[in-house]
Amino acid sequence: NAGVTQTPKFQVLKTGQSMTLQCAQDMNHNSMYWYRQDPGMGLRLIYYSASEGTTDKGEVPNGYNVSRLNKREFSLRLESAAPSQTSVYFCASSEVGNSGANVLTFGAGSRLTVL
Amino acid sequence: AQSVTQLGSHVSVSEGALVLLRCNYSSSVPPYLFWYVQYPNQGLQLLLKYTSAATLVKGINGFEAEFKKSETSFHLTKPSAHMSDAAEYFCAVSEKGTYKSIFGTGTRLKVLA
Numbered sequence: 451n452a453g454v455t456q457t458p459k460f461q462v463l464k465t466g467q468s469m470t471l472q473c474a475q476d477m478n479h480n481s482m483y484w485y486r487q488d489p490g491m492g493l494r495l496i497y498y499s500a501s502e503g504t505t506d507k508g509e510v511p512n513g514y515n516v517s518r519l520n521k522r523e524f525s526l527r528l529e530s531a532a533p534s535q536t537s538v539y540f541c542a543s544s545e546v547g548n549s550g551a552n553v554l555t556f557g558a559g560s561r562l563t564v565l
Numbered sequence: 566a567q568s569v570t571q572l573g574s575h576v577s578v579s580e581g582a583l584v585l586l587r588c589n590y591s592s593s594v595p596p597y598l599f600w601y602v603q604y605p606n607q608g609l610q611l612l613l614k615y616t617s618a619a620t621l622v623k624g625i626n627g628f629e630a631e632f633k634k635s636e637t638s639f640h641l642t643k644p645s646a647h648m649s650d651a652a653e654y655f656c657a658v659s660e661k662g663t664y665k666s667i668f669g670t671g672t673r674l675k676v677l678a
Contacts, residue, residue: 542609551616
């Protein structure tokens with residue numbers, strides 16, 4: 451019962467460095483998401499993938515790229531990290547249920563600090 | 566455009582007292598509404614959801630929420646707070662046919678002994 455697994459859990463970067471956050475889900479969900487969580491701002495959608503082979507921008511996509519590697523995996527890349535990208539990042543997956551509602555299942559989060 | 570407003574970023578209640586966390590939404594079409602809970606150093610997990618089947622929705626751990634269209638509200642309640650309810654609670658809205666969920670800014674619940 452792993453659900454959604456994110457790696458790494460913690461990372462410290464220097465400004466300008468690059469890194470990739472990895473996410474995998476084992477629930478056979480079609481849709482996957484990356485959110486960032488900042489104090490007082492709730493969760494903001496960075497990118498999402500409605501299904502394998504598609505990706506779309508969310509509310510705050512600037513400075514990020516994503517790859518939907520296969521149905522299970524969805525990675526988030528920071529090409530040139532900036533202090534403003536210091537945040538907690540959450541990956542989520544979902545499948546639309548019989549009710550039509552899109553219920554999200556979240557990973558445990560990745561805490562990123564950019565110095 | 567969808568939006569969610571949660572009134573009160575911090576709420577404190579005594580153990581055994583009523584919990585009331587407020588959520589108002591904006592949506593151009595009938596929405597789906599959710600409450601998620603986040604315990605310290607964990608991801609969010611679903612507490613309950615409204616999908617138009619019934620206006621009063623019951624969730625896990627004794628929580629419930631009532632959809633009131635006239636007030637565009639979906640407030641979360643629990644009759645008697647327990648210490649284990651201390652967490653951050655997020656209200657979210659999505660529309661049928663979309664993949665995006667819009668989250669409120671969260672309410673941190675503190676339960677006092």
